[in-house]
Amino acid sequence: MAVYTEVTDEDLTAFLDQYELGQVTAFKGIAEGVENSNYILHTTTGSYILTLYEKRVRAEDLPYFVGLMEHLAGHGIDCPVPITGRDGGALRELCGRPAAIVSFLDGLSPRRARPEHCRLLGAAMARMHLAGAGFKMRRENALSLPGWRPLFESSAARAHEVQAGLAEALDSELAYLEANWPKDLPEGVIHADLFPDNVFFLGGRLSGIIDFYFACNDFFAYDLATCLNAWCFEPDDSFNVTKARLLLQSYRQVRPFSQAELEALPLLARGSALRFLLTRLYDWLHHPEGALVEPKDPLEYWKKLGFHQRARGPGDYGLD
Amino acid sequence: MAVYTEVTDEDLTAFLDQYELGQVTAFKGIAEGVENSNYILHTTTGSYILTLYEKRVRAEDLPYFVGLMEHLAGHGIDCPVPITGRDGGALRELCGRPAAIVSFLDGLSPRRARPEHCRLLGAAMARMHLAGAGFKMRRENALSLPGWRPLFESSAARAHEVQAGLAEALDSELAYLEANWPKDLPEGVIHADLFPDNVFFLGGRLSGIIDFYFACNDFFAYDLATCLNAWCFEPDDSFNVTKARLLLQSYRQVRPFSQAELEALPLLARGSALRFLLTRLYDWLHHPEGALVEPKDPLEYWKKLGFHQRARGPGDYGLD
Numbered sequence: 001m002a003v004y005t006e007v008t009d010e011d012l013t014a015f016l017d018q019y020e021l022g023q024v025t026a027f028k029g030i031a032e033g034v035e036n037s038n039y040i041l042h043t044t045t046g047s048y049i050l051t052l053y054e055k056r057v058r059a060e061d062l063p064y065f066v067g068l069m070e071h072l073a074g075h076g077i078d079c080p081v082p083i084t085g086r087d088g089g090a091l092r093e094l095c096g097r098p099a100a101i102v103s104f105l106d107g108l109s110p111r112r113a114r115p116e117h118c119r120l121l122g123a124a125m126a127r128m129h130l131a132g133a134g135f136k137m138r139r140e141n142a143l144s145l146p147g148w149r150p151l152f153e154s155s156a157a158r159a160h161e162v163q164a165g166l167a168e169a170l171d172s173e174l175a176y177l178e179a180n181w182p183k184d185l186p187e188g189v190i191h192a193d194l195f196p197d198n199v200f201f202l203g204g205r206l207s208g209i210i211d212f213y214f215a216c217n218d219f220f221a222y223d224l225a226t227c228l229n230a231w232c233f234e235p236d237d238s239f240n241v242t243k244a245r246l247l248l249q250s251y252r253q254v255r256p257f258s259q260a261e262l263e264a265l266p267l268l269a270r271g272s273a274l275r276f277l278l279t280r281l282y283d284w285l286h287h288p289e290g291a292l293v294e295p296k297d298p299l300e301y302w303k304k305l306g307f308h309q310r311a312r313g314p315g316d317y318g319l320d
Numbered sequence: 321m322a323v324y325t326e327v328t329d330e331d332l333t334a335f336l337d338q339y340e341l342g343q344v345t346a347f348k349g350i351a352e353g354v355e356n357s358n359y360i361l362h363t364t365t366g367s368y369i370l371t372l373y374e375k376r377v378r379a380e381d382l383p384y385f386v387g388l389m390e391h392l393a394g395h396g397i398d399c400p401v402p403i404t405g406r407d408g409g410a411l412r413e414l415c416g417r418p419a420a421i422v423s424f425l426d427g428l429s430p431r432r433a434r435p436e437h438c439r440l441l442g443a444a445m446a447r448m449h450l451a452g453a454g455f456k457m458r459r460e461n462a463l464s465l466p467g468w469r470p471l472f473e474s475s476a477a478r479a480h481e482v483q484a485g486l487a488e489a490l491d492s493e494l495a496y497l498e499a500n501w502p503k504d505l506p507e508g509v510i511h512a513d514l515f516p517d518n519v520f521f522l523g524g525r526l527s528g529i530i531d532f533y534f535a536c537n538d539f540f541a542y543d544l545a546t547c548l549n550a551w552c553f554e555p556d557d558s559f560n561v562t563k564a565r566l567l568l569q570s571y572r573q574v575r576p577f578s579q580a581e582l583e584a585l586p587l588l589a590r591g592s593a594l595r596f597l598l599t600r601l602y603d604w605l606h607h608p609e610g611a612l613v614e615p616k617d618p619l620e621y622w623k624k625l626g627f628h629q630r631a632r633g634p635g636d637y638g639l640d
Contacts, residue, residue, distance in 0.1 A: 008431030
């Protein structure tokens with residue numbers, strides 16, 4: 001829920017003069033994404049999303065994100081298409097911030113994922129992984145293993161405020177992951193934040209994937225692990241193995257995964273759970289008191305982490 | 321900037337089953353209004369706004385607001401049209417809150433009003449005042465004279481935190497207004513919150529007036545006074561008499577006002593400045609520390625109040 005930068009009608013008019021999108025008819029800040037300011041833009045040629053990139057997104061990463069959306073859209077993936085201006089560029093400046101206009105994607109994000117959503121997601125994610133193959137740019141995953149310990153250390157001293165003994169438990173989990181993190185799984189471009197609010201469905205199909213601002217080069221199976229966490233647990237924290245099976249089976253029908261990837265899933269899911277636990281813990285401990293945006297509960301991911309710690313193998317995720 | 325209530329895709333689908341709006345294609349929370357949760361809704365039949373009324377709006381007032389929009393729209397005023405469901409009603413419940421769908425209005429709110437905006441506003445406000453004549457319901461202005469002293473008393477003890485001596489000065493202003501507030505000016509339905517963010521312009525015309533959730537029965541000239549405050553001061557707190565003249569002259573070309581109304585303007589403008597000063601002061605003193613939504617500066621209205629206290633008559637507003 002955002003809109004941090006206010007764009008005046010004069011700013012907008014001058015900005016849109018650099019495009020050929022027709023006349024603007026409406027412009028409203030939308031409560032989408034927490035990192036950037038997003039506006040829905042109606043013009044005489046259609047609907048668009050205008051994004052101003054706020055300080056949590058590094059400007060030097062933007063050509064990767066925008067280039068990736070262009071690449072994926074050009075390869076048949078339903079994702080926002082960056083709109084180029086008269087100068088041929090898609091990335092420019094508005095109100096002192098980097099900004100871009102992308103196409104508007106129809107569809108609704110499921111508040112609670114159903115098994116059918118997971119089945120559609122698996123296939124779409126696999127197609128996205130394959131489509132990323134020819135993308136020439138590269139971006140490290142800033143929130144993978146090397147990033148976790150500094151993040152942990154920025155919250156460790158106060159972790160007990162969230163749960164007694166949490167710092168010690170996280171320290172030990174980190175040590176385990178550092179010792180066992182895989183080195184040579186198949187990799188490519190991953191989304192890295194494929195939560196239900198970043199996926200749209202419409203009329204029984206997956207109509208779009210948005211918010212590529214954590215995208216990076218990492219293990220494909222790490223994207224799967226993140227989705228197991230984000231899509232396959234029920235509100236009571238139980239793991240829905242049916243959803244997991246549909247996700248993984250539909251994925252591997254499009255991009256078969258190796259035995260090594262399959263076996264690494266429990267470990268990658270532990271890592272991904274820890275990653276979201278750590279960012280949530282940081283936000284929980286550092287958000288201004290009384291802020292309108294309630295930080296998300298880090299302990300949700302503590303419970304998910306526990307499930308993966310106890311998993312004995314791929315069978316626990318519905319695969320034989 | 322709002323969206324307090326999250327509406328799931330299942331909630332939305334069940335809600336829309338009560339309407340004949342076609343299939344939903346997109347649904348996004350928008351950062352509009354501070355009192356309610358607002359969503360932009362795209363369906364196969366067009367664009368709409370879905371509003372969930374949050375606790376700051378009294379449920380018993382909703383039939384007045386919704387009925388008024390229906391009435392005004394039916395009389396040619398460019399305002400949101402409440403959409404009726406299959407049962408013929410426009411007001412129903414969603415996620416435990418009263419909710420309504422209204423038509424989507426094209427246009428942009430000016431961040432900084434230009435003289436031409438003021439000219440268009442005056443005429444549109446007068447047309448709205450005339451169009452309200454046949455509206456049968458009645459709602460007192462809860463934020464007029466009788467409401468100000470209780471509001472003042474809820475902030476008086478801490479008013480010095482904002483400015484030394486503020487409580488005493490406000491007390492004395494209140495006493496003056498209580499002694500001199502007019503009793504028999506022409507009245508009818510007024511908007512009562514006609515700030516630039518509630519008015520849309522498009523292609524050189526005023527394309528819509530929104531947010532009728534302070535509308536009430538009160539002096540017509542009080543709406544004018546509120547607009548003098550909201551539209552005719554510059555960012556440096558100076559009063560732009562050209563804008564005021566355009567506002568008032570274009571108004572009276574549509575609805576000529578009486579000498580009594582004209583002479584009451586400075587006093588009504590003091591009252592309206594005090595009203596917004598008091599609600600801003602309350603929000604300033606009572607907002608949660610570090611909240612994302614910065615409260616508006618109450619002293620902006622202290623300066624506007626000072627201008628009207630010094631005004632000698634309608635000539636100071638550009639009229640002879």
